[in-house]
Amino acid sequence: MNTTGRRVVTVVGLVTALAVAIAVLPGHRGWFDVGVYHGAVGHWVRGGDLYEWTTPNGYGFTYPPFAAASMLPMAALAWYPTIVANLLLTALAVVFLLHLLVDPLARRHGWSRWYALALACCLLAGLNPVRDTISFGQVNLLLVALVYVDLWLLERGSRLAGVGSGLAAAVKLTPAVFIGYLLVTGRWRAAATAIGTTVAATVVVAALAPDATRTFFTEAMWDTDRVGRLAYVSNQSLLGVVARLDPVHPDRRLWLMLVVAVVLLWATRVRRAMRAGDERSGFALTGVAACLVSPVTWVHHLVWLLPGLVVLAASTLPWPPVDAAARRRARVGIAGYAVLCSGLVWVFANGSAGLLGFVGANAYVWVSVGMLALLPAGRADAGEGHRGFTEHCGAVGATRAVVVDRQR
Structure with missing residues (x-):
């Protein structure tokens, strides 16, 4: 079987497996x-x-x-x-x-564009937030x-x-x-x-x-009661974490302190990304911060993390990663993706007592915190793949902007 045939079989197999899993697993x-x-x-x-x-x-x-x-x-x-x-x-x-x-990554690295986009679509469909977004409508x-x-x-x-x-x-x-x-x-x-x-x-x-x-x-x-209980396990925001510590009287002061810390970290990192001309990391970091600081972030809202996963993946290229920082980001990215696919938080839907419950019930929050801290935000902490990715996108954008300006 030639390369194209193997790729078609791979995509068909992934699509079939995903379709069966979505059809038979609970959670629709x-x-x-x-x-x-x-x-x-x-x-x-x-x-x-x-x-x-x-x-x-x-x-x-x-x-x-x-x-x-x-x-x-x-x-x-x-x-x-x-x-x-x-x-x-x-x-x-x-x-x-x-x-x-994803398409700029495929073009930069010489990948088959249809195959890269098909695999990316399958990876996206496996995520719990995406499955919930679609099945909730x-x-x-x-x-x-x-x-x-x-x-x-x-x-x-x-x-x-x-x-x-x-x-x-x-x-x-x-x-x-x-x-x-x-x-x-x-x-x-x-x-x-x-x-x-x-x-x-x-x-x-x-x-x-x-x-x-x-x-x-x-x-x-x-009226927060209109959207549901703040302590419900689906609320994967900082306020959700605080509310699960004390569902009756969540400590709003603790929540505000956490929000301030996140906003300061976010502002520092997006400014750094902007100085490096890295708009994509800036947008990705903002989506992650939005999930953390919003009072209510249901699991399906975590689709705002998707661009961050792409940026994280780009920072590990070429594969396998060659430097220690890229390898660390690869491990974090794979682990975070696996957690977001797993539906782990739902295991604790009926109770989250003890250390294990606290860690498991807030699993998606920990993924968001990790992404906010580790997403590349400029040349100094970006891998070769991400630097090339942002430079390629920036060059394309600059060229088109010049063309538009000349047309004016």
């Missing part, structure tokens, strides 16, 4: 979140209160009104077409992200793609950079951390564009739906 979420979107938006269109509608077990719409306005086409669709639309949009987001993040991967449109625009010197993060922040509050990234790294024009986009989207919807806007910003936004 029954499209629960897309059901919330569909029910709440339909109720709103029919004249009801957007934030009054709830599922039989009490869950309701938790996003800003702009998100509901973006989902209005759902009101015209029946249940199964809504699921299909969600899956198709998620698939498009994955295609964009893999093309943006969540919007997380769409938001990641929307923010990474800004990476694509920044690398090309586009004046539109910031629009993606602004729209994502108008849909959900967590991506607003990327506006913070633009500010911390001195990307003033892009930051102003992002803030302006968020404000404009919010104001337009506020003018059309003042009652829903008022309810969200004065009530729903501050």
